Amino acid sequence: NLKNLAYNESPEKEKAKSAFSGHRIVHLDLKGAPPKVSYYKEFFPFIKTLGATGVLMEYEDMFPYSIDVSAHNAYTAGDIKEILRYANESSLEVIPLIQTFGHLEFVLKLDKFKHLREVFKYPQAICPSNNEPGVTPLIWDDNLRTLTVSELDEWRLGKLIEPVVWKYTADVEMELSPQMWSTYSVVFPAIWIASSFKGARNPDAVTNQINFYYENHKSWMKLVAKYSDKITFRGVITTGWQRFDHFSVLCELLPVSIPSLAVNLLYLSTELQNLIDISIEAQGACKCDFNLVQASHTDNHEGHCSFPGSKVFDAVNKLPHLLYALQRVKDKSSYRGWFSPYNLKHSFSSPVYVEAATNNLLVLEAKLINLEN
Structure with a gap:
């Protein structure tokens, strides 16, 4: 039953939990199955009510670039303005995500841009040569984790960027060393973290298992509580990958993963810490007549929901x-x-x-x- 799903969920043994006070950013990966512009009009107010403060827009080839890299179904400049207007109406901050050093396949896969690859055989990474444009980039921190304070200071990274420490497992502390946190606390005035609400299990996953992603968020908040006296956590980006890279199949479509997003945003934005209580709130927010967490664990979705994209959710789960x-x-x-x-x-x-x-x-x-x- 649901109580058995919520392992390690004994409130009397856990310290009281506070809502995460930093930014709560929802990542939208548009490389495959991008939403229609009209969808954002429903989606943005929905996630705002769940506690989101902004969105991280990974446009990929859906952006209307002036050079020939956009997809045939890319948004127009007018579409982008409309999306931004919808976000502004819901008081959501918009952060554009442009994959560069790790996943620039949507550009570098094209023959006319092959010469820009760092290694000609691989279309993932561009060779950087231009100076930064005067903004503060948020960068995924993989390649920084083993560097020393002196190495990071040599490149003045603490003044140029803010790292996003990402990990999508159920025990993030086990995989992120205390030495790394000690180094980051010295070099960087503020740090972001990245959790996941979808797209982090299997490259061909069809349905979403809420408990998997809830455990990831729960583990992150435990770590934040541990280091918050030494580190300023600027915000959390709950990522929703649409596919593992530009060549792989789609996984866990956005509408299929809305219940997971609801559960985890409620966990981040409220004092609720018990999965049973959170699932009840999420069930109400998604207007479902069945328990979302229990259904995602058993793959039994006999019932109906009414949230942005719920018809796709109902169909895919069958x-x-x-x-x-x-x-x-x-x-x-x-x-x-x-x-x-x-x-x-x-x-x-x-x-x-x-x-x-x-x-x-x-x-x-x-x-x-x-x-x-």
């Missing part, structure tokens, strides 16, 4: 059941023995076994078509 039923058909000996690619190629098989192998396929096909529609 898909694993249909795929499982299809796999059971394919596992039958009659299917494997008499409905193989060889049999199909040569139209050569036994009718009695073909009928046995396919008697459920038409029903499954109808259900899949219904989902698609």
Whole structure:
């Protein structure tokens, strides 16, 4: 039951939790399945009510660049202005995210820009040569973690950038050393952290497991409490990756992951710390008639929700059941023995076994078509 899902959730043993006082930024990854402009009109007020203070917009090739790198379905300049207006109406700060040193595939994959790659074979990274433009970049901190105070000071990084320390596991403290935090506390006046509400499990994940992402946020807040007397935490960016890079398949679509976003924003923005209590609040915010956390753990979504994108959420969460039923058909000996690619190629098989192998396929096909529609 739900209580068993909320492991380590005994309030009497935990210290009182306060809401995270810094920025609470929601990351929107637009490299694949970007929302329609009209979606933001519903989405921004929704996340504002859950406690978000801003959005990190990873435009990728959806931005209307003046050079030929934008996707065929990229937003127009007017679209961008409209998106920014919707964000402003919800009092959300907008931070643009431009992948450069790690994931610039959307530019460097193109023949005309191959010469800009740092290593010609790999389209991930550009070779930096231009001076910074006078803004304070937020940079993912991977390549800083092993550097010493003197090395960071040599490049004056404490005056040029603010690091975003990212980790999407259930125990972030175990993987981020005390020495790293000690170094950062000396060099950087302020630090950001990055958690995740989607897109951090498997590159082809279809559904979202809320408990996985809740444990990540819970672990981060425990670490923030530990170091807050030494470090100024400017904000938390709860990331929502759409795919692992520009060449991989989509994973955990945004509408499918809205309940996870709701749970984790409520955890960050309120004093609630028990997953059972948070799930009740999230259920109300998402206007669902079933418990979201329990359903995501069991892949049983019998019920209805009403939030921005809930129809996609309902449809996608039925898909694993249909795929499982299809796999059971394919596992039958009659299917494997008499409905193989060889049999199909040569139209050569036994009718009695073909009928046995396919008697459920038409029903499954109808259900899949219904989902698609």
